[in-house]
Amino acid sequence: MTEAPGTLVLPYVVVTGDDLVHTWWAELAVRANGGTVVSSYPQAGVVVAYSPRDGFAPAVRKVPGITAVGATRTAKIPVEWFAPRKDVRYTGPGSPSSGQVPPEGTAWDVPALGVDEAHEVTTGSKRVTVGVLDTGVDDTHPDLAAAFDRRDSVSCLSGWADRGAGAWRPTLDGHGTHVAGTIAAARDGKGVVGIAPGVKLAAVKLAELDDTETAESMVCGFVWAADHGFSVTNNSYRAIPWRYHCSNQVDQAAIKLAVGRAVAYAQRRNVLVVASAGNAGIDLDQRSSDAESPADSTPAPRPIDTSCIRLPHELPGVIGTGAVDEKLLKASFSNYSASRVTVGAPGARVWSTWPGGLYRSASGTSMSSPHAAGVAALIASTHRYLRGDRLGRALTAQATPLPCPDLYDPNGDGKPDATCTPSPTGNTFYGAGLPNAAAAVR
Template sequence: MAATTMLGGSAMAASPDQHSTPVDFPAADGELMSYVVNAKASNPKKTRDVVRAVAAAGGVAVQQWPEIGVVIVQSESASFRSDILKYGYASVESVGATRTIPVAEGTPDGIYTPWQKAPQQRKKQLAESDLLYGDATFDGVAADPREAEQWSQVQIKADQAHQVTDGSRNVLVGVLDSGIDPNHPDLQANIDVANSVNCTNAGRPDTSPTGWNPTTSSHGTHVAGIIGAARNGVGIVGVAPNVRMASVKVVNDAGSIYPEYAICGFMWAGLKGMDVTNNSYYVDPMQFWCDDQPDQKAVRVAVERAVEWSTKQGVVHAAAAGNASYDLANKTTDDVSPNDSAGIERQINNGCNDMPTELEGVVTVSSTDQAGKLSSFSNRGLNAIDVAAPGSRILSTLPNNGYGLLSGTSMASPQVAGVLALMKSQHPGWKPKQLISQLGKQAEDHICMPSATPTGAECIGKLSNNSYYGEGIVDALQAVL
């Protein structure tokens, strides 16, 4: 996964007026490239105007999102970016290339414009097992065979929370990742097949029966187990073992999460009335997307619109802080972007953001180890980290009925998604802003414990909010009381 790339931290940020190093997003006639085109207004009329301008500029509108005024476009014209601004001067706000290499998956067949209103009221979608078990509370909870190995559950007090509830079947968590093994015995009962989707077909939702299954990566299956492995006498138990999970596949077979995939994932979550999403990735090919570069800013705006819109529909988002031992509050350099071609050593500034974790309203999660220290790989940053959760050597599910240990903020973020799902189960009327506020208030304050991060990565801040733990380590027990 791209989010596992390691990068050294730095103690002093670039000057706010220091421009980031330009990155070339090349295009040549005859090469199929991908773009986001942002309309000046988020409505169907402006989006239709953009689509007409796209055609005039020699592009194909692959996917329209009128709810946010974003159109995903492919074009073989080297001049598409300048032409769309000329033909769409009255309707187009900005355009940005989404990758530095040609589109490998080609152009999807047919025209798909899934403009639909988001659900006005969440409907309970019962699986057959709900008729037997429903939403349960427990006087005593029997352990699954490997639950004693889940030290992370103890650190966030999920084991105590399960004495109160395992969560509600009303709650749906979108796992934006590489797919979930549909046959794993610890996951099968909790996968919401009807609301699962594949977004890697050029950013167009693919609802084919197996499209959302994992192919080349076990990452999504591992993440799903942390969130919602069932309490069924098999293997392990998730943080919220009774909630439903939708597999929203945003990782292609090469391991890339391009902007159009992420936009599709966030929009799908909002359209399907999901309650929580987990995002254990950064949007490729840039580790940080810089507002002083036109292509990068246009992409940032498009992804941000999708996140904001889905949040307005009631979805709360948790995201991994990243595994580069980087200070997100003091950005200086980046040597891995663009990661779909040859990365360059570039200067960046604090106007360059990791997406989606640094977007407004997204819960940014750092990683702790079993001793409660900041994991050596975890990103950090004063007022950049919201909360912390366990992410070192986490036991969870793997494809083909397997189990294994993985480390990363990718493993910390789903702990928080699970806690948010428990909180939503107990407080179904709470909106994202209230859920995030309570998550921080309920988190256990944590002193700045020494960690194995590089020199100059000292913890700064105070007990209630610091650069390692944000507002503290999440507390599942408080979430359900």
């Protein structure tokens, strides 16, 4: 860090050509205009930087060869944010007393996806790595330790790859640990069982609290996943400061471009990107307003349209996952869409791992996404030639179709709460349907 401790700065993504020469030139432009380079990703043509200067972004945008510059916050943060984290310890909430953990393999999501039948064939292969891009993972949890790969785990919290010991572990939120258990919790007769307990699990820490992931952390995370040979990444979050990123706003357009470049790079390296579809309970094809942005300062209602997207869920090629409940009906909170929901998976009252060797039940499309990621990992384990977009097509091809309900009435008042309609890929509630672990290994 070049600024004095306590200095307030704004982080930025600077987008340029995706090669060493362009990123070197962008680094020079950052420094020449009062900024500090945090990290460079020539694979995606993105430089992460910060500056205390209010005129930093307009000045760098004028430099030839710079495609876009965007602030990734609306309020300045202390420069210490970019320093390495030390003494990483979990101080977040414990598992709430939300009931007794069901005996291993008896929770409702296991039979719904045909997990027991799949495990008669395989529990997954160690040559398949699933990356949990989230709030960190407690690799000391008894149900996760056997699958965890410390070598390929990292913290991207501040936009650079912090490989310090335990940097990937959670500090304030057990969300990533819960996600990890759904994917790969051990089949050992205790606790819960994951969809693919035989695969390798890597943590890429993007945030300390759920739904506070930033552009710089995502760029770092997707490049890391690509360069370390991940087969699948799970992304159960939404970004700050903007919940939706609109191309007609200069900062949001730069963020959208930077993260899009990083995701595209990962996809070119055959990483399947699976993401949660969101918990607003809305038709994503009809959205018109956003009252939650900017999430890092003072949110204010603003008009949006369908070109304003959730990151990374609505980027091309991403597997968007909606949530279903125990009746295999769309969970009331789950977003839906004709084109932005690829599959529907268990996301209501899902039991999984929690930091400190604990377990808890949680609901959300955050819980449905790792079910889809786990099934994709089983497909990758049994079909070596299926990678990237081919793996995604196999995931949808083996899904069990779920029909539109005659009347979708979760409130029980006799009136439809949402309308399910056919779509080119299935229908607006469930996409191609429910991922099928048993079919995945055949």
